Amino acid sequence: MSKTRVVHYINQFFAGIGGEDRADVGPGVVEGPKGPGLVLQKVLEGSGEVVATIYCGDNYANEFEEKARDAFVEYLRRYQPDVVLAGPAFTSGRYGMACGLVCATARELGIPAVSAMHPDNPAVELYRSRVHIAPTAATTAEMLDSMSRASTLALKLAGDQPIGSAAEEGYLSRGLRYNQVASDDVGVRTVDMLMKRLREEDFETEWPVPTYDRVRPAPPLEALEQSTLAIVTSGGVVPKGNRDGLQSARATRWYSYSIAGRSSLSAEDWESIHGGFDTTHANRDPNRIVPLDVLREFEARGVFARLADTMYVTTGNQSGLENAIRFGEEISDELVKAGVDGVIFVAT
Amino acid sequence: MHLELGSFPVDDVQESDRLCYADGVLAVDTEALRQLVLEGGEFADVSVHVVRPGDRTRLIHVIDAAEPRFKPAAGSTFPGFCGPVQMVGEGATQRLAGVAVVTTSDLVAGDPVYAPEAIIDMSGPAADLTPLSRTVNVVLELEPHPKYLRPDTPDGELQSLVYRRQIRAAELKVACHLARATEGLRAKRVVHYELSKPAHTLPRVAYLLHDIPWIYGAQPVSPQGEAYGSLPTLMHPNEVLDGALVSIRDYEGCSRDATYFYQNPSILSELYRRHGVDLDFVAVVLFTGGPDMDAKRLASEYAYKLLRMLDVQAVCASSSPSGNPWVEFMMFCQRCERGGIKTILAMPEEVGAPEDHGFSHYVPEAVAIVSTGRASQEIELPRVSTVIGGSELHEVSDPPVGPVSVPYTSIFGASSNIGHSWLTAREY
Numbered sequence: 001m002s003k004t005r006v007v008h009y010i011n012q013f014f015a016g017i018g019g020e021d022r023a024d025v026g027p028g029v030v031e032g033p034k035g036p037g038l039v040l041q042k043v044l045e046g047s048g049e050v051v052a053t054i055y056c057g058d059n060y061a062n063e064f065e066e067k068a069r070d071a072f073v074e075y076l077r078r079y080q081p082d083v084v085l086a087g088p089a090f091t092s093g094r095y096g097m098a099c100g101l102v103c104a105t106a107r108e109l110g111i112p113a114v115s116a117m118h119p120d121n122p123a124v125e126l127y128r129s130r131v132h133i134a135p136t137a138a139t140t141a142e143m144l145d146s147m148s149r150a151s152t153l154a155l156k157l158a159g160d161q162p163i164g165s166a167a168e169e170g171y172l173s174r175g176l177r178y179n180q181v182a183s184d185d186v187g188v189r190t191v192d193m194l195m196k197r198l199r200e201e202d203f204e205t206e207w208p209v210p211t212y213d214r215v216r217p218a219p220p221l222e223a224l225e226q227s228t229l230a231i232v233t234s235g236g237v238v239p240k241g242n243r244d245g246l247q248s249a250r251a252t253r254w255y256s257y258s259i260a261g262r263s264s265l266s267a268e269d270w271e272s273i274h275g276g277f278d279t280t281h282a283n284r285d286p287n288r289i290v291p292l293d294v295l296r297e298f299e300a301r302g303v304f305a306r307l308a309d310t311m312y313v314t315t316g317n318q319s320g321l322e323n324a325i326r327f328g329e330e331i332s333d334e335l336v337k338a339g340v341d342g343v344i345f346v347a348t
Numbered sequence: 349m350h351l352e353l354g355s356f357p358v359d360d361v362q363e364s365d366r367l368c369y370a371d372g373v374l375a376v377d378t379e380a381l382r383q384l385v386l387e388g389g390e391f392a393d394v395s396v397h398v399v400r401p402g403d404r405t406r407l408i409h410v411i412d413a414a415e416p417r418f419k420p421a422a423g424s425t426f427p428g429f430c431g432p433v434q435m436v437g438e439g440a441t442q443r444l445a446g447v448a449v450v451t452t453s454d455l456v457a458g459d460p461v462y463a464p465e466a467i468i469d470m471s472g473p474a475a476d477l478t479p480l481s482r483t484v485n486v487v488l489e490l491e492p493h494p495k496y497l498r499p500d501t502p503d504g505e506l507q508s509l510v511y512r513r514q515i516r517a518a519e520l521k522v523a524c525h526l527a528r529a530t531e532g533l534r535a536k537r538v539v540h541y542e543l544s545k546p547a548h549t550l551p552r553v554a555y556l557l558h559d560i561p562w563i564y565g566a567q568p569v570s571p572q573g574e575a576y577g578s579l580p581t582l583m584h585p586n587e588v589l590d591g592a593l594v595s596i597r598d599y600e601g602c603s604r605d606a607t608y609f610y611q612n613p614s615i616l617s618e619l620y621r622r623h624g625v626d627l628d629f630v631a632v633v634l635f636t637g638g639p640d641m642d643a644k645r646l647a648s649e650y651a652y653k654l655l656r657m658l659d660v661q662a663v664c665a666s667s668s669p670s671g672n673p674w675v676e677f678m679m680f681c682q683r684c685e686r687g688g689i690k691t692i693l694a695m696p697e698e699v700g701a702p703e704d705h706g707f708s709h710y711v712p713e714a715v716a717i718v719s720t721g722r723a724s725q726e727i728e729l730p731r732v733s734t735v736i737g738g739s740e741l742h743e744v745s746d747p748p749v750g751p752v753s754v755p756y757t758s759i760f761g762a763s764s765n766i767g768h769s770w771l772t773a774r775e776y
Binding site for chain 2: 183
């Protein structure tokens with residue numbers, strides 16, 4: 001049997017190009033294994049061969065996703081692998097995102113793909129449904145174990161073998177549910193679960209109910225006419241030209257801009273770079289997204305006391321939950337420092 | 349209450365002209381069975397078949413199944429159907445073990461336009477999914493009397509409801525008749541069922557059965573087919589084991605509450621098995637919600653109250669199939685968990701594609717669920733030699749002889765949470 005052809009993906013750090021200062025390096029490819037690929041080659045033993053290693057800077061892969069994807073397509077077509085293995089990315093969010101992107105690109109070309117990362121890596125939520133992800137520890141200390149789990153899964157996928165459940169095969173659930181025949185019948189399983197609960201032992205539901213974070217709404221402002229309000233928006237409204245490079249989708253950052261002394265947002269100075277809707281009308285009059293004009297009127301009439309000088313902007317388009325939660329925490333810290341009592345949150 | 353259930357194991361059933369049980373072989377008087385079924389004038393015809401585990405045989409349009417039972421000493425077997433309404437669950441009952449009477453029938457007027465299929469395969473992959481593929485089955489292939497093809501009775505009752513009851517009456521009559529072959533014989537094995545007081549203190553546990561069966565023959569639905577919003581009821585587990593409950597449901601083959609499953613329950617038997625050892629099994633609560641939110645709230649509050657009065661720490665609950673009844677089932681779960689009663693739910697995953705979570709309704713308190721499988725997934729059934737029950741499948745245009753792909757929904761009892769079943773679903 002011929003050896004399974006594996007293409008490995010790593011970031012600029014593991015490729016030996018450099019750390020954070022070189023995270024903007026563009027995609028490239030070299031023949032054979034490199035860096036952690038040497039570990040991969042070792043765990044593949046006689047059954048597989050790392051034919052090429054694709055690398056890319058983490059910032060580049062996240063900020064120029066389309067360009068990175070085009071390069072990955074070209075490399076994958078050139079090396080025709082049986083399977084792609086990306087990472088392990090451990091807890092590194094941007095590296096995880098890049099691994100997810102490479103694997104998703106491979107899947108689109110009909111090539112099986114496995115990534116490896118820590119279950120808390122933000123890329124898990126985004127890519128788990130499309131890509132098999134082998135869980136890893138948080139740090140590189142367990143590189144060998146992580147690589148070994150991922151490569152076992154990769155060989156199985158490449159060999160077109162049926163893949164068992166997430167628990168059996170040790171990958172992170174893709175959120176798909178399929179039937180299996182259990183060895184114990186429903187009565188035994190039910191009463192076993194009952195006894196575990198009665199004994200306060202660990203038990204595992206066979207069918208988890210979806211969990212949503214429930215956010216309790218803040219109480220209403222007691223005296224609006226004495227309150228300072230601020231604008232927060234996920235509408236992607238930025239100074240024209242988008243000098244900070246806010247992403248149009250899957251934002252990983254937020255920015256603050258001064259609106260001090262402005263009576264409205266003019267189309268000459270502002271635009272929405274949001275990638276999730278047609279921005280034609282928004283960009284003819286950005287006040288349609290962020291109604292600064294109306295808020296200034298209300299401020300002048302004394303409906304509320306004062307509008308804060310800073311507005312906070314991100315893009316709400318396919319946002320990862322972890323990033324969104326972080327934005328909330330970071331922005332609310334700023335708001336508290338600025339003495340803001342209430343927020344007009346303008347969504348799109 | 350003390351029930352003595354005597355087993356007479358059946359290894360084979362043979363067609364004969366005389367009813368007889370000897371050496372593990374049941375000889376069946378086929379012609380007498382036909383006359384028993386036809387005597388009331390409810391059926392145009394009936395064919396009797398004997399099918400065995402391993403046969404390349406497929407039963408389709410299955411309605412129900414029952415284990416042959418007989419109460420010898422002044423008891424009522426299947427009260428409300430084969431005998432007077434009289435409490436069961438006490439005294440001696442004789443059972444033919446390893447055999448089932450299975451009924452099949454075409455649809456009649458008033459049956460749902462969308463008629464889910466119900467299949468029992470005697471071999472192949474689907475035969476691993478239900479105990480009724482492992483029994484020797486005496487199959488009654490029923491043909492409804494033409495009067496059932498008119499939409500309503502003169503009284504305005506749905507013909508399908510009247511006919512449904514007649515199917516059970518015929519099936520139970522045959523089941524009772526067959527078990528009479530053991531009259532005067534000594535059982536091979538006798539199991540005693542009694543909720544004796546445990547020697548030491550154990551956690552008190554109840555079983556909640558969410559369903560609308562016939563209870564001692566009493567009709568649980570209105571003539572128009574609406575469930576009455578009845579209050580939850582206490583039962584002794586022996587009553588369930590001894591023929592007090594008879595299946596009324598005719599939809600969703602996979603989660604059909606066959607009468608056979610009440611007689612041979614899974615969760616109830618397991619609670620009994622561990623009674624006095626790990627737990628103190630105190631009672632069964634029969635639970636039915638009504639059609640509107642007030643009725644559902646009342647049912648779940650009332651069931652919770654019964655459990656509080658019983659002073660239980662935990663409850664195992666098996667659900668009705670999906671949809672509307674899940675609302676009261678989940679309300680019940682929420683009420684119990686908030687009131688400090690630990691709740692373990694056994695239920696099928698009836699809705700949705702693999703990527704859907706599969707709940708038509710849920711509460712965050714439903715933290716302990718035993719899944720009896722994804723009904724909407726497809727299963728490939730192989731080609732068989734014989735099909736009994738009809739010439740076309742409901743909902744599927746391929747010939748029933750196979751090979752044919754059907755949803756797991758169609759596999760009779762595959763997702764049963766009352767009887768024994770092994771199907772579950774896992775995360776992939």
